[in-house]
Amino acid sequence: MIQEIPNRANRGYIGSMLICNLLLFRFKGPWHVKDLYEAVMSKDTFAFSSASLRSLRLEQEFQDWEDARQALAHRRALTRAPLPPAPRRPERRQQGPLARTPQLCRDPVVHNTFLCGDITRVYAVLRDPAMVYALMETVQEEMVWAPEMGMWTLASKTKQTSALRLAAGRGHAACVEELLFRGAEVDASPGGGTALHDACAGGHATCAQLLLSHGANPNCLNADGNAPLHLCRTAHTFQCAEALLQVDGASVNVKSRDTELTPLHVAARQGLEEHVALFLCHGAEVSTRNREGETPLNAACAGAERPMEAGRYLRVVQRLLGAGADPCTAGRKRHTPLHNACGNCCPRIVHILLQHGAHADAANCAGYTPMDCLLQVVEDFPDQQPEEVARCILNYGAPPTSPKVRSKMLKLCCLSPLTLEVMLNSYDIIPPCEYWIDFVPEELLKEHQVFFESARFMSGQPRSLQHLCRYAVRRHLGALCHSVITKLDIPSCLREYLLLATEGQLR
Known part of the structure; x- marks a missing residue:
């Protein structure tokens, strides 16, 4: 039958396939593609075309990758020790428009599979290779203001994400690892953010380290203009911040797109003492200004709004002043850190600012002095020792209020x-x-x-x-x-x- 085929390349391809089938039928056992490839190559009965040899070689590469992945998964199940980087999946070129257009998935069961991180169900979903790159789309009803109607109304809003983002945002490291093994794009940003943004916002350090080890960009800005470091806004995100700053090329002074905030601004505003110390050790600039012209010191003094948090904000202010922050630097509205501290009625912060040279009689663009800011909030903080703030300001040279x-x-x-x-x-x-x-x-x-x-x-x-x-x-x-x-x-x-x-x- 083969002799009746005039094309030599076709005879070679069909011959190789016949030999593979005969070998599988003869031994009736689990044969690897590599063994078949070697067996075929040892035969000189048929002439093989370049297409048939390339097909066998690609199948051999994918079989080697699958063996390496299974070995790594077995090792992960036996030990909790850090794993070496996963073997890169061999690239297979695809033709046609379907290769460029990711699959759209609106199945809530699939979404919940990656949200819950059930690795058994994840394996079942990923039997379809296209699900690795699929866009997870949800439609939510939200209240929006309709100016033409003058009322709030329900509107449908479509949101997109990916399996990698869903898993990273919930801290499912095994699921993230599996998706990366299968070739998920680490810096893909469906919906306006990357998986690294979600992992850092949730404080999932293991997922963040996995993404960074696979080449995630630590300075990438999301749709809101924030880098992953800007999203380290709570105490349990400290390890994520550490992981980000250990990557070559990560910038501790990266600015957000619209507000021009640095990570030090964000950490100071949230009163995160460990974050502030970490950023200062990596060269964060204490004199950098945001779009409103305010420094991290001003942000820290503005954030100390609750009495039970005054202690940690005081330590943040002390670290910033110790690093060279100027307490007299005012923003565009000439509002100084002392104005903010008096507006929040923080006696200890007011005292330390005045000790470092803050001007007790400085006036902002509206003509308000720190004393004016204090007196306007006395009724809001009657139990927060406003008398101590007033004493401190007067003792450092603030004049009494005018008779008018x-x-x-x-x-x-x-x-x-x-x-x-x-x-x-x-x-x-x-x-x-x-x-x-x-x-x-x-x-x-x-x-x-x-x-x-x-x-x-x-x-x-x-x-x-x-x-x-x-x-x-x-x-x-x-x-x-x-x-x-x-x-x-x-x-x-x-x-x-x-x-x-x-x-x-x-x-």
Whole structure:
């Protein structure tokens, strides 16, 4: 039959296939393609074309790759030790438009398979090789504002991702490893982000290391303009940040596309002390500015909004100042770190900023000083020692409020009698109390009866000679008040009196 075929190349191809079939039928055992290839090549009965030899060679390469993958999977099952890089899958060229267009998958069962990381089901899904590159598409109903209708309405929004992104975002390292073995593109970004972005955002260090070992780009920006380092925003992402910075070419000063934030800005804003220390050790610039002109120090002072987190934000501020951050650097609106710290009513942060040279009387573009920022939030932080912030600012040279706004500012202090006492002690004469005492709640009037009675009695009257001496000393020292008085060899009670310590009444 073969002799009747005139084409020599066809005779060679059919001959090789006949020999393969005869060998499989003769031995009836599990033959590798490599064995068949060697057996065929040892025969000189038929003439083989280049097409038939290439086909056998490609099948041999794929069989070798499959053997290596199974051996590595077996080793992974026996030990938890770090694995060597996976063998690269041999590339098989495909022809036609189907090779360039990834398959679209909307099956929720397939999505959940990669989300759950069930490796047995993953193997079953990946029997179809196209699923490695498939686009996972979901359609969600979301509330969107319709300007033409003037109301909120439901709209369908289509989102795309990939099997690699789904597995990496949930921390399924075995699934990620399997997909990479099968040739998944490590930097593919369906939906606007890569698998490395998802792994870092979720704090899955093992997945991040796997992706980086397979060539993932650590500086790639997602659709929102953020690099993977920008997404390390929680304490449990520290190992991901470490893995990213260990890669050659990773930039610790990479900026986001729109806001021009660096990873140090993000870590400082979140109060992540270990992240800040890591970035500083890798050369992060403390003086870099974002689009609003603010430094990481300003971001840290703005982020300290909760009293229970003040301690870690204080340590972040100390690290930034120790690395050379300038506390006087203001953004485009001339808002300094001290403005932010006073606006969040953080006494210890305010004190350390003033110790490092922050200006207590600096005004922003709206004309507000740090004292103005404090008085506007006293009612929001009555239990966060706003009186200590007021003392600190006044002792470092902040002038008392002007008579034009004095009554307005005193009204803002009514919910904190101790802060009100500090402010009144910065004047030589107590201003008339009828402009602000009516705003004091009845329960506070009863609780601090002695103080409010003394304020009402002293209203518009000359202060004691002792207070007038204190006022004169403080006015003479000005911005040097704290640094000079703390060095005087005087009794501690007198020192505290000069520094406006509260007593619970006015004299």
